[in-house]
């Protein structure tokens with residue numbers, strides 16, 4: 001029997017992009033096994049993961065562990081998954097986050113070409129990170145279908161598809177623009193709510209325009225969203241309203257792509273604490289892999305939480321050391337106002353390290369989530385029906401926050417002062433937390449109701465006949481067929 005064709009994944013190796021790409025790969029293998037008539041437990045497909053690894057100085061501590069776990073998990077489940085490290089490159093010169101990620105991916109193009117050419121298996125398709133569209137040149141040269149795996153919302157995708165035209169329509173920097181931007185399928189988006197790299201027409205912005213253009217060349221775009229969460233935006237993309245007059249690649253909505261580990265034998269301290277709290281009584285605050293605040297903001301948060309009167313679990317991280325984007329464990333005694341821990345000890349827990357966020361959001365004691373609106377965190381919250389208070393910080397999070405409030409209705413708005421480094425006043429946090437958590441709040445009730453609907457949509461989507469499972473099957477069938 002011929003060996004199965006392989007799908008090559010080329011992720012950007014940071015947790016928020018790597019984990020969902022590895023997980024979607026695993027789901028593709030599972031979906032192929034479902035289609036396999038042999039029933040022998042194998043899959044009609046294998047995976048080859050090409051790792052363009054950041055040097056240790058820039059690598060998040062959890063990345064090696066993520067790779068180790070997926071390697072072990074793949075061999076346990078009988079799937080054929082091979083990891084291949086591409087030769088290391090000197091870090092590129094860069095002038096911002098998107099510039100860095102895009103150049104870093106570009107630097108590995110020739111290594112990726114060599115590695116793919118040397119594979120013994122037939123290659124069914126290559127799946128690229130959303131910042132890796134420069135590698136579409138490689139897939140074209142090799143005559144292979146190149147897909148993009150889009151780790152964020154359909155709304156961000158619609159913005160990127162529309163950006164090349166929007167760039168021509170709007171002469172000034174978007175941060176100078178008054179009024180709103182028309183993104184088909186969304187209510188008018190105030191210019192101030194656009195993603196950070198779009199605000200100023202610098203090199204990071206240029207990369208967004210570049211990727212937006214190149215997405216049109218992909219064989220398909222795989223999106224980590226749920227069709228039922230963003231129906232209007234997806235319809236607008238499919239109808240060609242984002243790029244009039246051109247055929248948009250097929251869109252596969254396969255989310256929520258979340259990976260869960262079995263809980264540890266001894267529950268984590270945060271979970272033990274939650275076990276002692278009443279149902280839906282705790283507001284959880286956590287700000288992603290890169291979120292941290294300076295001392296004045298920490299004081300405002302402490303004050304706002306205390307005044308809200310609600311129970312809280314607050315992941316408080318310290319500022320990153322120079323040259324790293326990753327927060328440190330916080331020195332809680334130094335950062336918090338005097339007497340805060342003592343005064344709130346019956347109601348709150350401040351956790352200064354990486355927290356088991358997925359387990360926390362799944363806990364029945366959690367009633368709301370103050371979040372930076374990273375898309376993985378958002379999906380984890382909606383998967384559990386937890387309503388949100390958005391506190392966007394970087395990347396595309398301001399647009400996510402807008403969509404959560406204005407389109408999905410699963411969140412209660414909070415005023416975040418983008419011009420003051422996303423500062424939130426204590427009184428505003430107090431108001432938003434009360435609005436989200438108080439039984440009597442109409443706004444909170446609506447958000448809770450919508451979050452419960454979103455939970456049902458997420459769970460239905462991944463059932464056997466759900467929209468995401470069907471999209472995944474279609475995708476894998478297409479890949480397998482094209483390799484025959």
Ligand SMILES: COc1cc(-c2[o+]c3cc(O)cc([O-])c3cc2O[C@@H]2O[C@H](CO)[C@H](O)[C@H](O)[C@H]2O)cc(OC)c1O
Pocket residue numbers: 014015016017060096097098151152197289325373374375376394395396397
């Ligand atoms: C989507 O737009 C951007 C994403 C990122 C980005 O960068 C990043 C860098 C790291 O060193 C570690 C990370 O984990 C990481 C993650 C990351 O994106 C996150 O991706 C999620 C899924 O797409 C999610 O949506 C989060 O909001 C993102 O933070 C960086 C960037 O510019 C620098 C982007 O424009």
Ligand SMILES: O=c1ccn([C@@H]2O[C@H](COP(=O)(O)OP(=O)(O)O)[C@@H](O)[C@H]2O)c(=O)[nH]1
Pocket residue numbers: 015016017286287288289290315353354355356357358373374375376377378380
């Ligand atoms: O203390 C923390 C902080 C973050 N996360 C996880 O890190 C990911 C963050 O991804 P997201 O897309 O939300 O934001 P990013 O960190 O990439 O900006 C999510 O899976 C979170 O569950 C976690 O487990 N513990």
